[in-house]
Structure formats: C-alpha cells, structure tokens
Amino acid sequence: MSDVVLEVRDLVKHYPVRRGLILRRTVGAVRAVDGVSLALRRGSTLGVVGESGSGKSTLARVLVGIEEPTSGQVLVDGTDVSTMSRADRRALRRDVQMVFQDPYTSLDPRMSVSEIVGEPFAIHRTIPRGGRDRAVRELLELVGLDPDHANRYPHQFSGGQRQRVGIARALALRPRILVCDEPVSALDVSVQGQVVNLLADLQAELGLSSVFIAHDLAVVRNIADSVAVMYLGRVVEDGPADSVYDGARHPYSQALLSAVPVADPTVRLSDGRGILLEGDPPSPVSPPSGCPFHTRCWLAPTLPEASVPVPEGEEVQARRVPPSCSGEVPLLVGAGGHHAACHFARPLAEVRR
C-alpha cells in the first residue's frame, strides 16, 4: 500500500449554464474546479484554503462522491473511483466521510440526535439494530457529548455541540478519510478552537487522514500538515504547511496571509504589512486568460516586465501586467514539495526588499 490514501488528478468539475425557454442550450460552464491535483498522505491533514467561490466546497463534494467529476480522477488507495462497481463505491462511501460547514442546516431538525448519529448504521447495516443505541452512545462520548442527551433534538444544542453531532455522524462508519468542509466557520471564535482540537485529537486517536477546507488560514495552520491554496478553481500554491506559511511564493497566498489578523492591538494591517486585493474574483464562467489571478495581482503591475512597449495599434491599458501573466497559464513548479503557479514566484521578503 502506498503512502497516499486519497489523490485527485486533473480534477475538473464544470456546471453547465443553460439559456433559452424552450430550446435549452448550453452556453457555457461554471468552472468550479478546473484542473486540480492533490494528494493526501496517510494520517496527515491537508488544508485547502481560498476565498469564497474558489471551488473548495465543490472539491469536497466531489471527494466524498456527492458530485461526479466532469473529468479527471479521484483515487482512493490508488484505485480510480470511476472504474469501481456500484457496490464498491457504496463501500467507499463508508471510507470517505464529510463534516459539513453549517451545523444548523446539516442536521435534520425532525430527527433526534440518536437517530441522526444512528442513521449511518441504519443505512449500511454494519451493526444489528440491538447494538445501535450502544454504538451511538459511544460515538457521542467520543466527540465529547453527554450520551444521556441522545434523545434531544438538534435545536436544543448550541452550534459547537451540533457540530460535534455532525462529527459523530461522520465517524459512525469508521471512515479512514474525513473531509471537513469549513467545519468551524459557522461557529463562535471561542468554540472554533474546541472543535478544531477535537478534530485533531480524533485524528490522532483513530488514525484518520483528513482534508480540512477553510478560508481561515490561522485555523488551518493549527491542524494541517500540508496546505493547498485555491483560486478560481485551481491550486495556485501547495506544499508543507510551515513552508507555505513562512515562505509563501504566490502573490495570492502572500495577500491571504497578510490578511490574517494578529492578536496584538499594536500591530496594524495598514502599516505596510497588509496587501489589499482590489475587486472581486472574476466570474468562473469566463476566467481570465493566462494566469487566472493576473486581473487582481498586486505584484504583476510593479514588475519591470510589465512595462514592455505596447504593440502598434493596441490600446494602452491602465493596468499593465507582464505579457506572460495574461498570456500563459503558469504551471505549479517548485522544489522540496512546495509549488507555486506563478511566472514570477518568489518569497515575499525578496519582493519587499
């Protein structure tokens, strides 16, 4: 068995955009995930970060099998999921489970906690009916809830407790891989730490491998061994967590990291440390040519390569970037397992010098 439990290769997920009342024709596609390759090592945590609309959640849904990829492969233990039989895929569902973002909508309000946590058993019949109550109590205890509250309903719990219920449900089938889609972003900051710690403890205790998706970089840093930064459906930088956090090479990652709040009132974002990105991410229906980030990149216009002479007859753009940025798609390149997809990738310190 290889060291990699979950791998995606050139994963693409497009949602067709249709127009027309009677003749519905496809006029384009939302490129939610556009060629992503990632690998998750056994027992480790892969953090996926990026702003809203970068395709993180779509990636999670493809990983757990809720959505079918448009193209590309999802490999679990080296086996391509799309080549599996229905029965094998059903078994696979048990191995890859998901923790949802919003604990207020991810629990059925009409089911008691014991029904919610026990549902995986009812679906897969891994435990005979008589043993389910016991199994549910054990799971609740595992995630730090009082098993005597099993007959309560979700609305009687706080956000953090609900998220624990969601984790218990995901763990019921003893999965090997846990995909957490922004598991703490809907929670109070005071509770976030508890839930993150719980996930870390469970991972160590149960030998789980996990994909941890978040837009909060500080949270990811606490838990992740390696990090992938996504922008507009693509991975723009990935590598070991420490390497990415301390030496981000892609201008987008650098901007994200500079926006992480520092718990020190004397440090202000405006004193030259923060990098502000202008505008919203471009539409994933028609992403920019070349590097998808060039329309908002703070680095590109400052480069000497940006001031090349404009060819005859072309308008002079107000915002000028190097021709390679708007013309060529940058590849993920780098050394030591740390890759960045930027033509001008370099550590921030070097840029700022």
Next chain:
Amino acid sequence: MSEAPARTLMSDAWRSLRFRPDVIVAAVVLVFFLVMAAFPGLFTSTSPRRCVIGDSRLAPQGFGAEHPFGTDSFGCDLLAQLVHGARPSLLLAFVVVGIALVIGITLGVLAAYYLGWVDKLVTRVIEVLLVIPLLLAAMLLLSLFQGVDVGSGTLGTILLPALVLTMFAWMGYARYVRASVLEVKNHDFVTAARALGASDLRIMTRHLLPNAIGPVTALVPTSIAGVIGAEAVLSFLGIGVRPPAISWGLMISNGSEWVTGGHPHLLLYPLACLVVTVLALVVLGDALRDALDPRLAA
C-alpha cells in the same frame, strides 16, 4: 437533567397535546360525531325513512317529544336524518381527503426530488386539472355513470362522488408538498444523508417528507370541510349522494330552500353539525402540526 429513554416524536406530541383544553374539546366533539357515524342507533330510535307527509316542516319540539329537532319538508324526523347522515358525510370526506393526500404527497415528493421529466409531467397534469371547473367535470362524469349500479350500501352511495372529488382534490397537496420539498432538499442534511449512502427512498421518506409535510397538515381540516360542502353541491344538483340515501350535504341543500320560508332549522341543524365538525378538525390539525414539530414543541 435526566430524560426518559423512550421519548419518541409521537409520545412527545401526545404529551403536549393531552393537557390543552381546546384540543380536549375538539377531540370530544370529533369522537361524538364519529360514534354517531358508527352507531346511529345510540342516538335515535326513529327511522330516517319513516316520513309522514302530514307532519312536514314541524318546528323543533325539544328532547323527549316525538320529533326533537322537528321534521323536514317530507315529514321525516330531522334528528334521525342528522344522525344517519353523519356516516356517509364523514366517510366521504375522510376517504376523499385520505386518498387525495396519498396521491398528492407521493406525486409532489417525486416531482420535486427527481425534477426533469417527472416534474414536468406532474406539474402539467396539475395545471390541466386545476383549470377544469370542478362542477362542470363532476356533472359530466357523474351523469355518465348515472346508470351504473354500485350497490346501495354506504360505500356504494358515496363511491361515485368520492371518485370524482378525489380526482380534483389532490392537486393542492401535490403543489404544496412539491414547493416545500424543493426548499427542504437544498439543506445540508439531505446532502449529508446522500454522502452517507442513503437511498432515494430513504431520503424522501425519512428526511424530505417529515420536513415538508407541515403546510399540508394545515390544509387537511379545511379541505375535509370543502369536500363535505362539495358533496352538498353535487347532491343539490342531483348527482351526488342521491336520495333515499342521506347526508349532511343533501340536508343542507334541501334545507336551504326553506330558510326564508319560516323554517330555518332545516338548514341550521345540519349546518351546525358541519361547522362544529370542521372547527374540531381545524383545532386538532393545528395542534397536531405544532406538536409534531420538535422546534415548536417546548
């Protein structure tokens, strides 16, 4: 805080319902009429068919007299008619609403869950049936089957009106259920169930239906009233429950002729029975909906 181990939704509902005075009154009223429908002999010993034309349109005489509620235009005892009319009226209403609920909920959930051509088919059928005027269609269909002998039992007398009314009663439920399933199915808990590998059937019955049924339960009591009313109209036109069979609807339509003629009791007694039954159902339906929703149950 300790809790009883076997707390289910139904037992919770029962617990919260049994101490509400309005629920108790409504339940007593409903049980009263159900007993009347089941055992008419308990309430009157007079036959509703024994009519003396000379005694027609007698005013109510009070209990103990021969005709406590008076007599109708044919000299039949009004109390006996009311008592014996309960069974066909209530049976018709419950049968029609029951079958319509099953059809409407099934089609509504299927349409909203699968969308695509299933949804198109169901919504088009609903739209077509909605634009056909109920009375016109009922008159056409019922007069087509007028000659068909369906027997003279209670079931026989209500069979044809029940069929026609059911045909035109399910669309409302289907639309309500479809709309709320469309809303519910986007919640993460449905995605979660799918990620766990739940079958379509399980998602529909365990997750979508319980969360989408709320608006429909509120419709049921009023539509039961509506069916009894529609049956009255059909009887009035001579194509519903036909004499000599008796129903509240038939009595209401017959009695309405005499309201201005100085005999309002011919209308008021059957109407009162109908209104009280419907009110009881409304109260029960409302309380049941609240009690079955864990978010509202305190």
